[in-house]
Amino acid sequence: MTNPFDIPMTAELAEGYGRDFSVSAGAGDEERVVESALRPHSLADFIGQPKVARQLDLVLEGAKRRGRPPDHVLLSGPPGLGKTSLALIIGSELGTSVKITSGPAIERSGDLAAMLSNLAPGDVLFIDEIHRIARPAEELLYMAMEDFRVDVVVGKGPGATAIPLEISPFTLVGATTRAGLLTGPLRDRFGFVGQMEFYEPEELQRVLARSAALLGVELTDEGSAEIAGRSRGTPRIANRLLRRVRDFAEVKADGRVTREVARAALALYDVDELGLDRLDRSVLDALVTKFGGGPVGVATLAVAVGEEPHTVEEVCEPFLVRAGLLARTPRGRVATEAAWRHLGIPVPRGAGVLGSLPGVPHTPGSSSETLFDA
Numbered sequence: 399m400t401n402p403f404d405i406p407m408t409a410e411l412a413e414g415y416g417r418d419f420s421v422s423a424g425a426g427d428e429e430r431v432v433e434s435a436l437r438p439h440s441l442a443d444f445i446g447q448p449k450v451a452r453q454l455d456l457v458l459e460g461a462k463r464r465g466r467p468p469d470h471v472l473l474s475g476p477p478g479l480g481k482t483s484l485a486l487i488i489g490s491e492l493g494t495s496v497k498i499t500s501g502p503a504i505e506r507s508g509d510l511a512a513m514l515s516n517l518a519p520g521d522v523l524f525i526d527e528i529h530r531i532a533r534p535a536e537e538l539l540y541m542a543m544e545d546f547r548v549d550v551v552v553g554k555g556p557g558a559t560a561i562p563l564e565i566s567p568f569t570l571v572g573a574t575t576r577a578g579l580l581t582g583p584l585r586d587r588f589g590f591v592g593q594m595e596f597y598e599p600e601e602l603q604r605v606l607a608r609s610a611a612l613l614g615v616e617l618t619d620e621g622s623a624e625i626a627g628r629s630r631g632t633p634r635i636a637n638r639l640l641r642r643v644r645d646f647a648e649v650k651a652d653g654r655v656t657r658e659v660a661r662a663a664l665a666l667y668d669v670d671e672l673g674l675d676r677l678d679r680s681v682l683d684a685l686v687t688k689f690g691g692g693p694v695g696v697a698t699l700a701v702a703v704g705e706e707p708h709t710v711e712e713v714c715e716p717f718l719v720r721a722g723l724l725a726r727t728p729r730g731r732v733a734t735e736a737a738w739r740h741l742g743i744p745v746p747r748g749a750g751v752l753g754s755l756p757g758v759p760h761t762p763g764s765s766s767e768t769l770f771d772a
């Protein structure tokens with residue numbers, strides 16, 4: 399690892415380092431606490447996502463004028479792009495309270511029925527990871543979304559009866575990293591679907607400027623450009639890198655985050671120019687060196703790097719695909735020529751390198767949704 403400042407490991411730096419510092423977009427429990435301090439609280443404060451923000455603004459404004467809760471909203475896209483933030487903003491823009499739960503937390507339909515019947519008129523119910531909701535609960539949700547009614551089943555077997563129960567009109571906001579896994583009937587019941595896109599570097603610089611002000615960090619334009627360029631189009635990662643670079647700036651420099659400080663800190667934390675971290679690089683490296691560039695199944699690839707397939711699939715791949723380093727094909731994962739070049743390995747002739755494979759579309763930068771469904 400190159401370390402231009404040649405610094406010894408200090409307690410402050412080790413704190414970030416020891417936890418196997420990662421720039422993957424998923425958030426740990428500890429991070430969620432820090433994040434809530436940096437969340438935007440209104441649509442005006444929400445940076446980027448111009449399409450979703452404008453459309454949502456209209457949906458909310460229309461509902462406010464009619465004095466009725468807006469249509470149910472589905473927000474989909476890779477981790478860390480602001481789905482939870484937007485869900486909370488919907489509540490605050492409407493001036494209603496937001497009840498929060500998640501798909502995996504709803505194991506039985508009774509849990510959901512209880513939650514629904516406790517909603518006050520106009521409340522927002524936010525279900526994170528809605529693609530992981532249990533099937534019976536999902537069926538209950540259909541009726542609740544459509545008719546503001548649930549059937550509570552009393553008793554078991556042939557003697558069981560369904561008692562219809564009115565619930566208050568509410569707005570469901572669902573968030574998912576895997577819209578492709580949602581069943582058709584559930585998806586159809588959302589009146590508005592917002593597809594979150596990766597952020598442009600310029601937008602991430604605005605996110606960073608805002609966070610730096612909130613954290614009381616002095617950040618130069620070049621410093622923020624350096625961090626933005628390695629944040630994988632993701633505000634969560636931008637904020638995370640900013641905190642790590644701040645540590646470095648405070649311990650090793652005068653506290654100001656300049657380009658030099660950002661570069662040195664990011665090199666120390668093993669974040670490369672594209673923003674790939676250790677796990678991303680080991681996925682690429684395994685694909686290229688162990689499997690000759692593929693095609694290889696995601697489960698095999700995950701075993702090779704000692705990770706869960708869904709982590710590789712949901713956390714690493716969206717960005718590797720977007721960066722044009724990896725392609726998801728019907729036959730498995732394939733490394734592109736850019737991947738070999740990025741790893742500094744000569745591109746072999748006729749290996750499973752994308753481009754030499756007939757009929758494989760090469761679509762770097764295409765919308766994440768089509769990639770998820772691949």
Ligand SMILES: Nc1ncnc2c1ncn2[C@@H]1O[C@H](COP(=O)(O)OP(=O)(O)OP(=O)(O)O)[C@@H](O)[C@H]1O
Nearest residue numbers: 433436437444445477478479480481482483633634
């Ligand atoms: N548009 C934005 N403007 C400013 N900050 C943002 C924006 N979007 C996200 N962030 C920051 O990124 C962090 C992560 O956002 P959020 O938790 O909303 O992502 P998410 O899409 O819900 O992720 P996950 O899929 O992991 O739940 C937030 O704490 C917030 O500070």
Ligand SMILES: [Mg+2]
Nearest residue numbers: 481482526573
């Ligand atoms: Mg979230």
